[in-house]
Amino acid sequence: xxxxxxxxxxxxxxxxxxxxxxxxxxxxxxxxxxxxxxxxxxxxxxxxxxxxxxxxxxxxxxxxxxxxxxxxxxxxxxxxxxxxxxxxxxxxxxxxxxxxxxxxxxxxx
Amino acid sequence: xxxxxxxxxxxxxxxxxxxxxxxxxxxxxxxxxxxxxxxxxxxxxxxxxxxxxxxxxxxxxxxxxxxxxxxxxxxxxxxxxxxxxxxxxxxxxxxxxxxxxxxxxxxxxxxxxx
Numbered sequence: 001x002x003x004x005x006x007x008x009x010x011x012x013x014x015x016x017x018x019x020x021x022x023x024x025x026x027x028x029x030x031x032x033x034x035x036x037x038x039x040x041x042x043x044x045x046x047x048x049x050x051x052x053x054x055x056x057x058x059x060x061x062x063x064x065x066x067x068x069x070x071x072x073x074x075x076x077x078x079x080x081x082x083x084x085x086x087x088x089x090x091x092x093x094x095x096x097x098x099x100x101x102x103x104x105x106x107x108x109x
Numbered sequence: 110x111x112x113x114x115x116x117x118x119x120x121x122x123x124x125x126x127x128x129x130x131x132x133x134x135x136x137x138x139x140x141x142x143x144x145x146x147x148x149x150x151x152x153x154x155x156x157x158x159x160x161x162x163x164x165x166x167x168x169x170x171x172x173x174x175x176x177x178x179x180x181x182x183x184x185x186x187x188x189x190x191x192x193x194x195x196x197x198x199x200x201x202x203x204x205x206x207x208x209x210x211x212x213x214x215x216x217x218x219x220x221x222x223x
Contacts, residue, residue: 006151030207035214040197043152045211088151095159095206096167097142099151 006089006100014108019076021103023089024069032065033090034074037102043088046074079107111136113215115200121221122190130185130218132200138213140206141183142167143175145196146217152199158183159206190222 007022023032031050035043049056049065049072056063062075076083086102113134122128134141139160144152144167154167158177172194174186183202187194198218203210 031209033211040146040217042199042214042216043201043212045213048209048211050209090152090212092206095140095157095165097144097154097157097212098168099144099153101149101151 006087006103008103009101010104010106012106012108013079015079015081017079017107019079019083019105019107021074021087021089021105023072023074023100025072025089025091025098025100026070027091027093029067029091029093031092032063032072033092034061034063034072035088035090035099037086037088039085046087076105079105081107081109083107111213113200113202113213115198115215115218117218118216119219121223123223124191125189128187128190128220130187130198130200130220132183132185132215133181134183134202134213135181136202136204136213137180138202138204139180140203140210140212141177142201142212143173143183143185144199144201145169145194146199147196155185155198157206190220192222194220195222196220 033048034046060077088102090099142157143155156175158164200215201212203212
C-alpha cells in the first residue's frame, strides 16, 4: 500500500459536528499537505504543514503533525453539507509526492 | 487567472496508438508533476520535474514519458497505451518542490484505452 494512509476510509456526520481524519506515513518528509476533491474533479489545496511544525490552523481547519509517530490529523470544525468531499493527505520529500487513499466525508444536512 | 490547464479533458483511444496529454501553467512555477488516479485510490505520482530539463520518476513511471523543454509546459506521452493505463490523469504545479509549497492541480484528463 502507499505511504500516506488515511483513516477512516469513510466518515458520515451531521452538519455542525466536527470531523477528524488521520494520516500515517512511512518515510521522511519536507512537508505534509491536505487536499480536498469533489467527485473526480481537480484537487484543491487546503493546508500545508512543514516537518518542523506541530500544529497549524486555517479557518475551520486544524492540522497536527507528529513526526515521531509519522502521523497527521485534519480536524474540520462545525462541518457543513458543502464539506462533503474526499480528503487526501500528501507527503513531499525532495520533490517526490505521495498521496494517501483518502477519506470520504459525508456531511448530512 | 492563475491556472493549470490540461488537454484533452476526455480521450478514448485504442491500444498502441501513441498519444500526448498536454499540461500548461501560467504561474511561472518551477515544479510540475503528473499523477494518475484510479477508482477508490489516491493519486500516484508518475513523473515530476523540478525545473526545465530536469525530470524524475515517481512511483508509477512505466509506460509513460515526459519532457520539460520550457517552464510552462510538461506534456505526458504514452508511446504505446494499454488498457491498464485507463485512468484519470492530473497535472500539478508548484512554486518549488521543496519545503513549503502547495500544488495547484489541473482539472484532469479522463483517458480510456480499449
